[in-house]
Amino acid sequence: MANRALTLFTINMSHYSEKIRWLLDYEEIPYQEIALTPALHTLPMWFKGRRALTTVPLLQSGKTCIQDSPRIVSWLAGHHSPLDSMPSEKQQEILAVQQRFDAIGKPIARYLYLPGFAHDALIRTIWTQFAKPWERRFITLAYPLIKPAFRIKLRIYPRAVTQAEQLIDAEIRWLEQRLQQLEKERKCRYLVGDAFSFADIAAASILAPLACPPEHPIYGEAEFRAKMAGPAQQWADSAALQWVRDIYAEHRGKVWAKLPAKAA
Numbered sequence: 001m002a003n004r005a006l007t008l009f010t011i012n013m014s015h016y017s018e019k020i021r022w023l024l025d026y027e028e029i030p031y032q033e034i035a036l037t038p039a040l041h042t043l044p045m046w047f048k049g050r051r052a053l054t055t056v057p058l059l060q061s062g063k064t065c066i067q068d069s070p071r072i073v074s075w076l077a078g079h080h081s082p083l084d085s086m087p088s089e090k091q092q093e094i095l096a097v098q099q100r101f102d103a104i105g106k107p108i109a110r111y112l113y114l115p116g117f118a119h120d121a122l123i124r125t126i127w128t129q130f131a132k133p134w135e136r137r138f139i140t141l142a143y144p145l146i147k148p149a150f151r152i153k154l155r156i157y158p159r160a161v162t163q164a165e166q167l168i169d170a171e172i173r174w175l176e177q178r179l180q181q182l183e184k185e186r187k188c189r190y191l192v193g194d195a196f197s198f199a200d201i202a203a204a205s206i207l208a209p210l211a212c213p214p215e216h217p218i219y220g221e222a223e224f225r226a227k228m229a230g231p232a233q234q235w236a237d238s239a240a241l242q243w244v245r246d247i248y249a250e251h252r253g254k255v256w257a258k259l260p261a262k263a264a
């Protein structure tokens with residue numbers, strides 16, 4: 001179906017945003033990405049989304065705004081069909097994989113920010129990568145207030161982080177078992193069917209901040225790996241996170257072939 005120009009609103013470090021960006025890139029659906037500065041993203045996302053949510057990603061097509069990554073995926077499947085990465089006979093199975101990895105998206109963010117918040121300079125550098133000069137000044141001044149607010153919103157407390165770790169660990173074990181099963185059946189290392197699909201994109205993108213694939217311009221940076229993903233070392237050599245790095249190497253292509261624009 002022919003479509004209007006698409007705009008994808010993201011935050012640079014957001015793995016849910018990376019899932020949609022990868023899907024659009026893979027399907028060669030043209031879009032313009034607008035990278036928002038954390039904290040300053042809240043009002044525009046609240047107003048555009050009209051769902052009492054402040055989250056990215058949000059996809060805009062003309063006056064239509066779709067917020068929440070699974071809703072964006074369903075919208076794309078309806079308006080840009082057929083999607084090569086979502087064969088209709090496998091759609092349910094693929095979306096079930098998305099659902100299980102989406103469920104650990106926030107726990108992963110919580111898990112990374114606990115060590116990350118010990119490195120304010122790094123966090124500020126990442127947050128302001130696409131900031132305009134006034135946004136950068138705002139973040140520098142307001143950071144001492146934004147940080148505790150963010151800590152409360154994402155529940156970055158040791159106890160919640162321990163629970164997050166257990167949830168992440170369970171999914172990593174699930175993925176390892178799935179890979180073992182595929183190996184036993186001598187099948188390709190794709191999560192659904194015999195070909196690369198959106199199921200692989202959904203799992204690999206959500207786990208990417210833990211796996212730190214070098215192809216990703218933020219998660220692949222040595223400083224991110226050392227300071228934020230350091231505790232994820234416990235899984236670094238797992239078959240699951242190695243699979244994420246392999247999938248990125250084989251199927252991701254260039255992240256940000258065209259750099260995102262700054263917000264208007």
Ligand SMILES: N[C@@H](CCC(=O)N[C@@H](CS)C(=O)NCC(=O)O)C(=O)O
Pocket residue numbers: 011013014015016017042054055056057067068069070102106109
């Ligand atoms: N269920 C949402 C979750 C998205 C989400 O949690 N996004 C984070 C970034 S990874 C975010 O926007 N956080 C800032 C906020 O909640 O205002 C989706 O799948 O899009």
